[in-house]
Amino acid sequence: MTIATTDGQAGGALERSGSSSGLADVVETVLDKGVVIDAQVSVAVVGIQLLEINARVVVASVETYLRFAQAVDRLSITPRDQKGLPDLVEGATGAVTAGKAASGVGKTVGAIGGAVRDAVGELGSDRDRDRPRRRRRDEERTDE
Amino acid sequence: MSEERGLFIYGIVPSDVEPTPDASGVGDPPGEVTVVRHGRVAALVSEVPLETALGRPADLTAYQELLDGTAAVAPVLPVRFGTVVTGPDAVADLLDAHGDRFASALDELEGHVQYVVHGRYEESALIQSVLDDNTAAADLADQVRGQPEETTREQRIRLGEIISQAVELRREAENRDLLDTLGPLATSALARPPSNELDAVNAAFLVEADREDDFVDALEEFAEQRRGLIHMRLLGPLAPYDFVSAHQLAG
Numbered sequence: 275m276t277i278a279t280t281d282g283q284a285g286g287a288l289e290r291s292g293s294s295s296g297l298a299d300v301v302e303t304v305l306d307k308g309v310v311i312d313a314q315v316s317v318a319v320v321g322i323q324l325l326e327i328n329a330r331v332v333v334a335s336v337e338t339y340l341r342f343a344q345a346v347d348r349l350s351i352t353p354r355d356q357k358g359l360p361d362l363v364e365g366a367t368g369a370v371t372a373g374k375a376a377s378g379v380g381k382t383v384g385a386i387g388g389a390v391r392d393a394v395g396e397l398g399s400d401r402d403r404d405r406p407r408r409r410r411r412d413e414e415r416t417d418e
Numbered sequence: 419m420s421e422e423r424g425l426f427i428y429g430i431v432p433s434d435v436e437p438t439p440d441a442s443g444v445g446d447p448p449g450e451v452t453v454v455r456h457g458r459v460a461a462l463v464s465e466v467p468l469e470t471a472l473g474r475p476a477d478l479t480a481y482q483e484l485l486d487g488t489a490a491v492a493p494v495l496p497v498r499f500g501t502v503v504t505g506p507d508a509v510a511d512l513l514d515a516h517g518d519r520f521a522s523a524l525d526e527l528e529g530h531v532q533y534v535v536h537g538r539y540e541e542s543a544l545i546q547s548v549l550d551d552n553t554a555a556a557d558l559a560d561q562v563r564g565q566p567e568e569t570t571r572e573q574r575i576r577l578g579e580i581i582s583q584a585v586e587l588r589r590e591a592e593n594r595d596l597l598d599t600l601g602p603l604a605t606s607a608l609a610r611p612p613s614n615e616l617d618a619v620n621a622a623f624l625v626e627a628d629r630e631d632d633f634v635d636a637l638e639e640f641a642e643q644r645r646g647l648i649h650m651r652l653l654g655p656l657a658p659y660d661f662v663s664a665h666q667l668a669g
Contacts, residue, residue, distance in 0.1 A: 286638065286641075287638065287641035287642040287644070287645040287650060288634075288637060288638045288641040288642075288650050288651070288652055289649070289650065289651045289652070290651070290652045291651065291652075291653055292486075292654070292655070297475050297478070297479075298613075299653060300475070300478045300479055300482050301478065302613050303482060303534065303653065303656065303659060304478060304481060304482050304485075304496070304499055304659055305478075305499060306498070307496060307498065307499075307659035307660060307662070308429075308495075308496035308497050308498035308499065308659060308662060309430065309495050309496065309497045309498060309662050310498050310501075311427070311497060311498070311501050311503075311512065318503045318504045318505075318507075318508030318511065318512075319501065319502070319503050319508075320424045320468060320502045320503060320504055322424065322426075322466070322468060322471075322472060322500060322502040323470075323471035323472070324471060324472055324473045324499075324500045325471050325472065325473030325474065326473075334579075334582045334586075334615070336575055336578075338578065338582055338615055339574065339575045339576075339577070339578025339579050339581075339582060340567070340571075340574055340575065340578055341578070342545065342577070342578035342581040342582060343562055343573075343574035343575070343577050343578045343581075344567075345541050345542065345545050346545055346549070346559045346562065346563065346577060346581075347562070347563060347564070348542065349542055349545060349546060349549075349559075
């Protein structure tokens with residue numbers, strides 16, 4: 275997945291994005307995180323239906339091993355003393371990533387039933403939603 | 419009964435936070451984000467119909483953007499995605515029962531944001547480097563190169579296994595280095611599990627606002643030292659998703 279660089283420091287080794295920049299990042303960032311409020315805490319919690327979302331889990335397998343071996347095949351055109359060709363690497367990495375997502379072990383996140391959704395693919399594109407603002411920030415300062 | 423609605427809770431904030439009028443939430447059409455206040459704390463909420471399943475990409479993105487946007491201006495405790503209660507009274511009850519804990523957690527988070535550092539190996543550079551370091555792997559590579567997969571399956575599996583184990587060891591070392599380098603510049607730091615077999619580093623950091631520049635500078639140097647081998651990304655500033663577990667209300 276290609277990710278837009280928002281800070282655009284040309285030539286920098288670090289790619290920055292203000293918030294998560296793809297659905298895979300969003301899934302990894304927010305799912306299964308946060309304060310848990312369940313029916314034991316408050317009886318007013320409603321069981322709402324959540325779509326199942328596949329988060330990727332890394333499990334080394336024969337498939338993984340064979341894929342690494344294929345990557346060795348792709349290296350064979352490169353003399354041994356030469357480091358990889360950075361421009362070509364991007365494509366190879368992308369292919370492996372996509373394959374992994376499709377065959378990834380499905381980790382069910384959320385609650386009940388619903389369509390299974392691939393972790394990679396669509397992405398909400400409207401990034402400029404408005405956000406809450408704060409009225410009196412200084413009053414909340416602590417001396418930590 | 420298609421009218422039944424609940425309140426989706428995004429996060430807990432200090433009671434002086436207010437959403438901008440056009441802040442939009444989960445659902446289709448997106449719900450209007452409002453605030454339920456109780457004493458020092460408040461909850462960011464929006465109405466959702468109970469019969470529709472949530473979790474579309476747009477829902478997750480809306481949830482994250484609202485929380486990240488909030489974290490940029492005020493401390494926020496993310497509430498787990500999918501938490502829905504019956505209505506404003508239920509939110510007020512929740513804030514009443516746990517207000518003190520929420521308030522002290524928010525005090526601790528004041529002035530902090532989360533960053534996620536994610537690095538992925540460039541595959542050919544990584545594999546070349548493993549072959550350079552490991553003669554057994556290099557020998558196997560010579561045996562399988564250019565040969566059909568069916569006749570070299572055994573060697574391929576052994577080769578792939580050696581590479582996979584080497585990647586795991588390197589990943590552990592890289593994560594240690596990353597935490598050693600950036601940990602001192604953060605209030606809290608924790609390693610996250612890899613999300614891809616080519617993951618090199620994956621960690622979350624809770625960073626104080628006035629140390630963000632130092633943090634990013636140090637990370638840029640870390641990334642520079644690994645240029646060509648690891649593709650480093652910095653996500654953030656984010657809401658502190660990985661740093662609220664101590665405040666969970668389980669049980």
